[in-house]
Amino acid sequence: MKYHHTGRRQTGMVPCRELPLSEKFSRDWTKNKSLYFLFIPVLFYYLIFHYGPMVGLLISFQNYKPSTGFFHSSWVGLKHFKDFFTDFYFQRVFFNTLKISFFTLIFTFPMPIILALLINELRGKLYSRMVQTITYIPHFISIVVVVSIMMDLTCKDGAINQFLSLFDFKPVTMLNDKQYFLPLYVISNIWQNIGWNSIIYLSALTAIDSELYEAAKIDGAGKLRQLLAITLPCLLPTIIIMLILQVGKMFNVGYEKIILMYNPLTYEVADVISTYVYRKGLLEMSWSYSAAVGMFNSVISFLLVWFTNRLSKKVSGNSLW
Amino acid sequence: MNTRITHGERIFNACNIMICALLSLCIIIPIINIVFASLSDPIEVMKHQGLFLRPIKFTTSAYAAVAKNPNIITGYMNTLFIVVTGTTLNIVLTLIGSYVLSRKGVMFNKIFTMMIVFTMYFQGGTIPLYLTVQAVGLTNSRWALILPVAMNTFNLIVMRTAMASVPDSLPESAMMDGAGHARILFSIMAPLTKATVAVITLYYAVYHWNSWFNAMIFLHKKSQYPLQLILREILIQDDTSIMSAGGADALALASDTIKYATIVVATAPILAIYPFLQKYFVKGVMVGAVKG
Known part of the structure; x- marks a missing residue:
């Protein structure tokens, strides 16, 4: 192939002329018509339910009222954004979002990696399968049930207070107490995801060439040395991809879980941008204002993924796109 | 193939098994607790405090x-x-x-x-x-x-x-x-x-x-x-x-x-x-x- 190409150039034969665009289109259409027809429902789905809402974001520049509709509501420019930045609650929801996602990230991210390393070292096949099966279970339990189990365990006469009272701890309904919100959120997150998220690391671990370990053993490397010199470097690309994905999701903190967990007593520490959008928009019907707040969230999320992706491409050569 | 297991490795393996067991328990107990409580007698459930590690008066x-x-x-x-x-x-x-x-x-x-x-x-x-x-x-x-x-x-x-x-x-x-x-x-x-x-x-x-x-x-x-x-x-x-x-x-x-x-x-x-x-x-x- 390569020879053919260079040969052509040297003899100065007619260079392959680009077809005009319209010609390309019509050839593609005759060839792939039926595929495009097949694709119509998919295209419509994305246009209506994904691009529709993106266009709908324009209401954040309007004074949208359901009575006048999208096309007849008056335009107000950046008013709602200005309102949000000077809103009494802006700092609260912004910093809560950052705080909750930051703590969730640093505490939950390493856990599945550690679990995968431990499972990988288990000698008994049956035992290792059992540990996997058990740790995956919470991933399949709905958030409603997870939160209600949490409520049951942490209420005033629940098992956790029972246990802590052995150490002279005064029983409290933990979900009504500001100081327990974040720990409960993070711990339940670990409980839900540690097993499921370890799958990907486990399969990356099994893909490591066992000859590497043999060679290291012959050279006299101990377990720790093997971990640092072989296992972790081999896991690094997976870890980085997962980290990018997590950082990208930072502004989409689990608002469904927060809505179930929080109450007016804990709003001060639990209210995040997405829950604020939900209350302002769907409960108080401030459509345009909440759309503006939501847009702020979406744009920051997007920039965050874009930025981490670029950074990781530069530093390690791993990236999503 | 080197099958010799050092003393350190044996301790590590034992600890590893323990840690995995403990973690599995932490994950499964809240679930089992619910199942056993649901199979217990309502009055016992009201009186009981703490976890259910077995159904009380099965019903x-x-x-x-x-x-x-x-x-x-x-x-x-x-x-x-x-x-x-x-x-x-x-x-x-x-x-x-x-x-x-x-x-x-x-x-x-x-x-x-x-x-x-x-x-x-x-x-x-x-x-x-x-x-x-x-x-x-x-x-x-x-x-x-x-x-x-x-x-x-x-x-x-x-x-x-x-x-x-x-x-x-x-x-x-x-x-x-x-x-x-x-x-x-x-x-x-x-x-x-x-x-x-x-x-x-x-x-x-x-x-x-x-x-x-x-x-x-x-x-x-x-x-x-x-x-x-x-x-x-x-x-x-x-x-x-x-x-x-x-x-x-x-x-x-x-x-x-x-x-x-x-x-x-x-x-x-x-x-x-x-x-x-x-x-x-x-x-x-x-x-x-x-x-x-």
Whole structure:
């Protein structure tokens, strides 16, 4: 192939002329018509339910009222954004979002990696399968049930207070107490995801060439040395991809879980941008204002993924796109 | 092969087994606790404090009460409808989308892919989605829980990767024999990628079974509520009116055990399927992460 190409150039034969665009289109259409027809429902789905809402974001520049509709509501420019930045609650929801996602990230991210390393070292096949099966279970339990189990365990006469009272701890309904919100959120997150998220690391671990370990053993490397010199470097690309994905999701903190967990007593520490959008928009019907707040969230999320992706491409050569 | 195990390694292995056991216990005990509490006598449950490590005065009366509760039954029916219809639609659309996007030499595929992947990183958000669903006229219909989530981009990409790994010669030879794209997709490509199809079916079904947020914002009639939303009212908002529908006397004594039984009834079906599909997980999760 390569020879053919260079040969052509040297003899100065007619260079392959680009077809005009319209010609390309019509050839593609005759060839792939039926595929495009097949694709119509998919295209419509994305246009209506994904691009529709993106266009709908324009209401954040309007004074949208359901009575006048999208096309007849008056335009107000950046008013709602200005309102949000000077809103009494802006700092609260912004910093809560950052705080909750930051703590969730640093505490939950390493856990599945550690679990995968431990499972990988288990000698008994049956035992290792059992540990996997058990740790995956919470991933399949709905958030409603997870939160209600949490409520049951942490209420005033629940098992956790029972246990802590052995150490002279005064029983409290933990979900009504500001100081327990974040720990409960993070711990339940670990409980839900540690097993499921370890799958990907486990399969990356099994893909490591066992000859590497043999060679290291012959050279006299101990377990720790093997971990640092072989296992972790081999896991690094997976870890980085997962980290990018997590950082990208930072502004989409689990608002469904927060809505179930929080109450007016804990709003001060639990209210995040997405829950604020939900209350302002769907409960108080401030459509345009909440759309503006939501847009702020979406744009920051997007920039965050874009930025981490670029950074990781530069530093390690791993990236999503 | 060097089989000599050093002293240090032996200690490490013992510790490792212990840590894994402890972790598994921490994960399973909250679940077992619920199951045992639901099988205990209501009065004992009221008196008991702490975890249930076995049923106390075994009885299934709570389950009998749950089975008679009209709200829980309609919730169950709605959830079944949504899971079956929603998952079927999900699979059909995901197969179609991934088939088309995995074909080579289709001019617009690049644009389509970009357009679809972009939606993973940028979304309109809750409010514009709500207004869109309203504009399409789906609010107060169970279809509002199906159509807006008719596909999932992550699953689509997982499926596309699986389809792209099928050798081109197979669909091409079928094409020469005169098979159309729809036929190739459903009778050649789908069976060849059945491991991935199985995983994705599980993902979609679990999603539909467990989701409640869309139901909360789009539905306003209790008769349309899926099980999870009924659960939320019983368990988290502590709305006793739902339970008293089963008879007021039942409520007075048994409300806690009924709560536990409801949790079990709502969670068991999913937990019953998943071990059968467990062997496919690695495959599904892997492919998706490689080309996120």
